[in-house]
Amino acid sequence: MKAVGARLPRYDGVEHVTGRTTFVDDVRVPGTLWVKALRSPVHRADVKGLDTSPAESMKGVHAVITWRDVPLLEYGHLSALGIPADEPLLAKDDLRYKGQPIALVAAEDEETAQAAVEAIVLDLDEQEPLLDIRRAFDADAPVIHQWGNWYPHFEAEMDRRQIRKGDVDWAFEHADTVVQGVYRPAAIEHVPLETQVCLVVPEANGRLTIYSCTQALYFSLGVVAAHLQVPLNKLKLVGGTVGGGFGGKVDTATETMCSLLALKSGRPVKWRWTREEEFLCSSTRAPWHMEIADAVTKDGWILGRKMLTLHDSGAYARFSPYGLTKHSFHHTGAYTIPNLSFDGYVVFTNRVPTTAMRGFGVTSVSFATETHMSRIAEVLGLDPYEIRLKNANRIGDTSPNGVVYTDPSTVPTIQAIADAMGRELPADHRTMSRQPREGSLLPEHLVAQLGNPEEH
């Protein structure tokens, strides 16, 4: 355990400061072609025509691909978990978001590739887009996804992630007051300094060597193999050097398309997104809409919570059902609320598909629950530290999905925050711990939710 608490040199520190770290864009292979993409110019449209022949006949163009070139067009990022696929690798019949890739060109240089992209003839019938998750449920809202406007494939084919715990009606009947709040964090772009980039080299033995900036090498391996319909041993992925990711490089954004171009052209190909593409077309952290109503007593107990969450998935599902599930498990934050009714929807819109970002699914609900705790304290005229410490998770309490906490850190964390803020806590708050509830901290309404930490 010598490493714990020690100040050890980074294993890649000297490489970084001497410019010797080899990022994907720094790999040099002679004869590499440049890649450019034709992307959807609109939020939503039906495709009436797509003619790539003007690009194919241009001097210096070695390969053009569309949906016709993909052996398995739809493969979900979470297919391995039983979440069905909904997103074509390259758009086919309709366009669902501005920036969606339609066709790709590999050419001798960047300028030729861009000129070839501009030569492709695209005939569109533009449709009314859905851009606000709150409008997705309206009777007159456009239906923009083959599954409807929200994801319908949770367990037992439910159309929402639902949690019921205890007796929420009892809680609201016995509340002194109800505190409500609506919380709407916006989309956030990860902005890694290294934009999405990929280099694929076709080897003489028929394999592809894929240099990838992915954060999730084995996700990408499975996704590329599935789309290409080849065994895993045909693909050699080289990764691990990521110029910033923050969740935005979990999606397999470039590897499959570059592999198809490398196979079709027989040449190494590189695709490096511009900063503009990164901002406009890469996945983002999702916007969320969260409504909370809490049944509270005037002495600061939270008897019950009703919550509605809308998770903006953008145009396709990708990882969002997983993110919303995590969100639902954490929807009481670091606090114990015994009676719960939670409904969460993964909603489709004509925005870029959203994805993981630092604390996927949980950051949004932490923002909402912590803001709401302070709001409750303000409504009741109580100290915000007191209300947090009183309702804090303790050993033996249970989470919304029934997990028994064996080592919750809420109490020591709040005490550490008080120290950092220079806040004097009263003696009974200072001596609190994570140990099981007893005495005045175990009122009648918290007895039924208790579990046995030994059985966890």
Add this chain to the structure above:
Amino acid sequence: MNLTVNGVEHDVASAPLTSLLDVLREELGITSPKAGCEQGGCGACTVLVDGEARRSCLLPVGALDGAEVTTVEGLGTPERLSTVQLAFTHHYAAQCGFCTSGMLLAAHAYVEHGGSDDRAEITEALGGHVCRCTGYVKIIEAVAAAARGDSFDLETTAASPGMTNIGGVR
């Protein structure tokens, strides 16, 4: 036309309007300057041109005939790191490493021009250099240490003043 890069003279064949960044990376194979935005907005492509920190993505190479260019490869080697390279390693100022080359050259120019360890002055000098990993604290501490002329022991990488110990780990 010719350029001297890290002390080595090169005849440049690229067209005059080619950016210095593309000349360095694509023609000369010097890959430490990074193409982060190619619009002068992020600082990842920064190099020294005649001792001044400049954004190589915005400089047409035709305007630089005879110039002396320094990249991170010219600052120091793993065996003989320069002061700012030592400071960045010691203070964990390089995380993913993608912004590091540009940061180092801006920091080197700042220290060489007599910059102090004042936090506000360092922030001003590194303005426009984007880092998405560190939150800048460790970078500023590293530049301050280099400006003060601190000595560094890379075997232990001592705690920097900004590193707290909330968990109580000893």
